[in-house]
Amino acid sequence: MTDYRLTGIARKRFLLFTFIPLVLLMIYLKFSAGWHGDRRYTVVFHNIYPETESGENDLALVSLEPSSQRGIYLYISPKILLDLPYGYKTYPSSSVFRLGALESGDAAGGHLLQKSLELSLGVKIDAFVAAKNNWFDLSKKKGEFDNFKRDNFTLYKGLPFLFRLLTDKYVSNLNFSEKLRFFLKMRKIRLDQLEFVNLAESSSVYPEILPDKTEVWHIDQINFDHNNFSRFEDRLVRLEDISLEVENASGEEKVATLFARVLKNYGVKVVARLTAKKIMAENCLLYLYSGEAAESRIAEIMVNDYNCRQEKRFDKNSQADIRVILGEKFIK
Numbered sequence: 001m002t003d004y005r006l007t008g009i010a011r012k013r014f015l016l017f018t019f020i021p022l023v024l025l026m027i028y029l030k031f032s033a034g035w036h037g038d039r040r041y042t043v044v045f046h047n048i049y050p051e052t053e054s055g056e057n058d059l060a061l062v063s064l065e066p067s068s069q070r071g072i073y074l075y076i077s078p079k080i081l082l083d084l085p086y087g088y089k090t091y092p093s094s095s096v097f098r099l100g101a102l103e104s105g106d107a108a109g110g111h112l113l114q115k116s117l118e119l120s121l122g123v124k125i126d127a128f129v130a131a132k133n134n135w136f137d138l139s140k141k142k143g144e145f146d147n148f149k150r151d152n153f154t155l156y157k158g159l160p161f162l163f164r165l166l167t168d169k170y171v172s173n174l175n176f177s178e179k180l181r182f183f184l185k186m187r188k189i190r191l192d193q194l195e196f197v198n199l200a201e202s203s204s205v206y207p208e209i210l211p212d213k214t215e216v217w218h219i220d221q222i223n224f225d226h227n228n229f230s231r232f233e234d235r236l237v238r239l240e241d242i243s244l245e246v247e248n249a250s251g252e253e254k255v256a257t258l259f260a261r262v263l264k265n266y267g268v269k270v271v272a273r274l275t276a277k278k279i280m281a282e283n284c285l286l287y288l289y290s291g292e293a294a295e296s297r298i299a300e301i302m303v304n305d306y307n308c309r310q311e312k313r314f315d316k317n318s319q320a321d322i323r324v325i326l327g328e329k330f331i332k
Contacts, residue, residue, distance in 0.1 A: 034178045035126065037185050039297065040065050040234035040266065043174070044117060046097055046130045047138060057094035059113075060138045060148075061123070064185055067235050070193050071186075073148065075140055077200040080217045082116040085331060091116075092216065097130060106130065106171045120219050122261035123232045126305070127178065130171040134164055142196045149194070153186040195231070202227060225265065233267030234297070242296045243269045243320040249276035250331050259326060268298055271320050280327035284308035293321035306330075 035041050042063040049057055061074040078094035091099060093116075100112030110128040118125045136152065139145045152161040164170055165179045174182065199205060204224040205217040244263060248256035256273040264270050286308045288294045294312055299322060302308040308324070 034175045035181060037066050037181045039067075039236065039301070040124070040232070041126050041182065041185075042124060042232065043127045043129060043182060044113060044125055045136050045138060046113060046128065047135050048097060048130055048132050049135075050132075057097075058138050058140075059093060060136075061117070061121075061125070062186070063123070063232055064182075064189065065233075065235060066185060069189060070195075071189055072195045072197060072231050073139075073145065075138060075196075075198045075200075076117075077140075077198075077217065079215060080199060080205060080219065082120045082219075084112065084116045085119055107173065110171060110173055118262055119258060120221075122221065122225060122258075122265045123228075124262050124266050124305075127174045128172060129165065129174065132171065134169060136161075139196070140198060142198075145194075145196045146191055149186070149191060153183060155187065158183070158187070197228075204228070221261075225261070228265070230267075232265050235267065237297050237301075238267030238269075240292075240296050240298065241269060242293055242298055242322060243271045244298070245272040245274060245320040245323040246270060247274040247276050247323060247325045249278065249280035249325050249327050251279045251328060252331055255326055255331060259324075263298075263324075276325065280325060281329070282309065282327045283329035284327060285325040286310045287323040287325070288312045288321075289315045289318040289323070290321050296321070298322070 040063065042061055044059055044061050046059040047057055057078050059076050059078075061076070062071065063074070064071040076093050078092060080093050081090045082093050082096055083090055084096065084099075096116050097106075097109040097113045099109070101109030110130060113130075114125040114128055117123065137147050139148045150157055152158050162179075162183050165172070165174075165183070166176065172179070199219075200217055203220075204227050205219055208216050208218060210216060246256045246260045246263065248254075256275065260270045260273050284302065284306050286299060286302055288299060288310060291314065293299060294310075299310065302322075302324065303310060
């Protein structure tokens with residue numbers, strides 16, 4: 001005879017040992033630091049092949065907008081040139097990570113890649129994931145795009161990718177909870193909700209033939225912003241309708257203009273770009289001119305992602321809700 005009582009106890013134990021870890025995981029994800037899946041998040045994926053490898057050092061942006069359940073995949077050819085900050089000028093996208101890593105290691109390489117993409121595209125880049133030994137399938141064509149999602153972000157075929165991501169087999173500045181959240185968000189989004197764009201095949205770039213007959217591609221910033229209007233914005237930030245002034249106190253030219261472009265493409269209402277009379281030593285300062293500004297999503301993002309210090313200066317007569325002042329450390 002079958003002992004149904006024992007079977008019932010075993011079933012309860014199984015459910016208990018399954019349920020408790022899930023509850024603990026949910027509590028961890030709720031209270032851990034970093035991105036919580038509640039706003040636009042853009043990650044750059046980069047393949048870094050060895051010098052002896054014949055493959056290409058390609059990369060792609062994956063940008064998710066959770067409130068609308070939409071996203072975009074932007075493939076960036078190794079031949080596309082990026083504008084680098086900190087006086088490095090222009091380099092092929094395939095060389096940027098290595099250039100930064102030469103000085104201070106992989107973390108610096110990823111940071112330089114993020115900043116270069118942000119500067120070149122005017123798109124807020126939140127994190128990077130770089131593969132040195134286990135390559136991503138970065139699809140170059142729309143017809144192959146389902147491979148990227150299937151092989152990296154499904155519960156069956158995507159588990160090896162998730163394991164390598166969580167166990168630091170990839171180089172990344174995502175924390176553990178952000179890695180898990182990003183995987184889960186990508187898994188839930190359907191293919192028809194992810195827009196595919198190959199930057200080299202768009203009107204956002206134009207070619208140049210170098211003296212050695214090599215063809216490279218320059219990004220046309222005006223056309224890029226026109227062609228990608230609202231593709232990289234955070235919908236809830238746009239709906240807040242909080243206005244910003246951006247002031248350059250770094251001592252370098254065009255810093256306010258370039259950062260204002262990033263903010264506008266993110267959905268922020270930028271009403272003025274200013275140049276300060278004096279250089280500010282610190283990184284970033286926020287003047288909050290209203291209670292709504294102090295509680296806004298964009299103020300929270302500026303503090304958490306750009307290390308801005310806040311000062312409340314409530315003033316009903318101010319031109320904008322927030323003034324963002326960018327100092328010397330902002331460009332270092």
